[in-house]
Amino acid sequence: MGPLHGVKILEIAGIGPGPFAAMMLADMGAEVLRIDRAGSVRGGDPQQPPLDLLARGRRSVGVDLKSPEGVALLLDLVEGADGLIEGFRPGVAERLGFGPEVCAERNPKLVYGRMTGWGQDGPYAPTAGHDLNYIALSGALAHFGRAGEPPTPPINLVGDFGGGGMLMAFGMVCGLLETARSGQGQVVDAAMVDGASVLMTMMYGFAAMGMWNEERGTNLLDTGAPCYDVYATSDGKWVSIGSLEPQFYAQLLELLELDPAALPHQHDRSAWPEMKERFAAIFASRTRDEWCELFEGTDVCFAPVLTMSEATRHPHNVERESFVDVGGVVQPAPAPRFSRTAPAVAMPPAHPGQHTDEALADWGIGTERLTALRASGAIA
Numbered sequence: 263m264g265p266l267h268g269v270k271i272l273e274i275a276g277i278g279p280g281p282f283a284a285m286m287l288a289d290m291g292a293e294v295l296r297i298d299r300a301g302s303v304r305g306g307d308p309q310q311p312p313l314d315l316l317a318r319g320r321r322s323v324g325v326d327l328k329s330p331e332g333v334a335l336l337l338d339l340v341e342g343a344d345g346l347i348e349g350f351r352p353g354v355a356e357r358l359g360f361g362p363e364v365c366a367e368r369n370p371k372l373v374y375g376r377m378t379g380w381g382q383d384g385p386y387a388p389t390a391g392h393d394l395n396y397i398a399l400s401g402a403l404a405h406f407g408r409a410g411e412p413p414t415p416p417i418n419l420v421g422d423f424g425g426g427g428m429l430m431a432f433g434m435v436c437g438l439l440e441t442a443r444s445g446q447g448q449v450v451d452a453a454m455v456d457g458a459s460v461l462m463t464m465m466y467g468f469a470a471m472g473m474w475n476e477e478r479g480t481n482l483l484d485t486g487a488p489c490y491d492v493y494a495t496s497d498g499k500w501v502s503i504g505s506l507e508p509q510f511y512a513q514l515l516e517l518l519e520l521d522p523a524a525l526p527h528q529h530d531r532s533a534w535p536e537m538k539e540r541f542a543a544i545f546a547s548r549t550r551d552e553w554c555e556l557f558e559g560t561d562v563c564f565a566p567v568l569t570m571s572e573a574t575r576h577p578h579n580v581e582r583e584s585f586v587d588v589g590g591v592v593q594p595a596p597a598p599r600f601s602r603t604a605p606a607v608a609m610p611p612a613h614p615g616q617h618t619d620e621a622l623a624d625w626g627i628g629t630e631r632l633t634a635l636r637a638s639g640a641i642a
Contacts, residue, residue: 264291264596264605268380269344269438272297273334274327275513275614276349278393279454280377280419282427284347287434288319290605295461295621297336298614303642306613310351311589317611318588323622324615324642331640333359338364339625345373345434347544350520351384351390362449372447373437374423377430379421382452393421393454400518405465409486425457425533465574480531482506489514489528492567493545501545501553514562520545615642 269292273284288294291398295315296317306312326332337360340346343394346365348355355361355376362374368520379396380386386399397403397420398413400606407414433450441447448632457581468474473482489505505514511528515521545553550566557564568576584594587608596605618641619632627635 265290265600265603266435267291267603269293270342271295271434272339272343272346274346274348274350275299275302275322276377278316278349278422279426279430279452280347280349281314283375283377283425283430283434283452285316285318286427286431286596289607291603295339296320296322296612296623297327298322298324298642300324300332300615300639300642303615303618304613306616308613308616311591311610311614314611315591318593319608321609321613321617321621322612322614324616326640326642327358327360329638330359331635331638333641335622335627335635337364337368338627340368340372342392342520343369343372343633344438345375347375347377347430347434349377352376352387354379365438366447367601370447371441371445373441373450374433374447375430375434375437375450375452377426377452379454380425381456382451386455391591393418393426396421397423397453397458399457400462402458402462403640404478405462405478405481407478407484409477411479413478420461421454421458425459425461426452426454429454429457429460439505482529486534487529488534488541489612491538491541495548495550495553496546496550497551499550501550501557502565503541505537506563510563517556517560517562525581532611540579549594554642564567579586618642 266287269287271284271287271292271294273280273296274292275298277283284294284546286297292492325335327336340360356363362376365372365374371485376382376571378387379391380389394403394415397415402420403415405413406416428451430450433452436468437448437450465474478484483490485491489503489511492500492502494500503514508528512522515525526537553564554566573579579585585594586607588607591610596607599605607617622632622641623629632641
């Protein structure tokens with residue numbers, strides 16, 4: 263019974279950011295029906311869900327969207343939906359017969375979400391790409407990495423998920439709120455290159471204020487400053503330090519047993535390389551657990567650098583129930599939290615087409631129609 267309970271969304275199955283957006287909406291209580299390709303349906307034991315965690319929380323039907331009957335079925339489902347998410351290249355949904363204009367004729371209140379890398383227009387729009395390419399063009403990738411080293415891709419979090427799927431989920435909810443007031447649907451054009459750019463807004467502000475230069479790894483927040491970096495410990499592990507504010511930095515120096523009067527000023531950039539070497543030597547003298555014992559509970563702005571498996575067991579995450587076990591698989595819990603309409607993972611990931619008959623029946627498709635659709639090959 264999350265905050266989106268009662269909202270009905272159709273998800274045209276894809277990869278990466280589209281499923282992530284649909285997962286977020288489902289986590290928040292929306293009824294999301296995933297339209298998988300009929301050809302991808304291979305069966306599967308419902309007692310052994312697939313491990314594609316991005317598919318959690320929603321049912322799956324297998325539909326052949328290259329057949330007229332399959333497209334007709336989808337348009338019938340559109341009539342009862344609040345929103346639809348697709349992740350094709352621009353123009354593909356139109357060619358298949360369920361573009362925004364056709365869907366709007368069937369349901370003028372539909373919020374139609376389009377998830378792409380480059381957007382619906384622009385010179386790059388028709389071409390293929392991946393997260394790495396989108397964050398490169400956005401101006402983000404150039405600033406990940408250390409001084410004198412190549413840009414370091416931050417896995418695919420910034421493009422696919424932060425600038426893509428999360429932007430799509432936000433856009434869908436904004437569209438649904440506006441439709442509730444106006445009674446009219448609209449298209450949400452969510453492009454990863456746009457979303458990654460938006461994530462860099464603060465850095466563009468810093469640059470305008472003269473607080474950011476474009477030489478990678480030399481700024482306050484990009485590993486340039488000794489007070490905001492990660493350091494190796496004696497046991498081969500790592501700790502993170504984020505002592506940006508003067509009072510936090512003062513406490514860091516105190517606990518490291520360093521006399522501030524004998525040190526350069528915190529923001530003396532010329533002294534940063536020397537101070538980083540000094541900090542590195544100190545942190546390398548103890549284990550990660552020893553630094554945890556010293557720093558945890560203070561305002562140094564400290565945390566151990568944990569692997570994914572370590573994060574699931576850390577006392578803070580355990581107390582907050584930041585990870586949940588769904589179908590025997592430990593995974594991140596829905597976020598954010600709500601005081602009254604608590605979100606939850608409704609079900610583990612479904613096998614493609616696992617709920618074709620029951621879900622379509624719930625969405626108003628009768629038995630005779632299901633029989634005819636299956637006979638024609640339009641559904642799996």
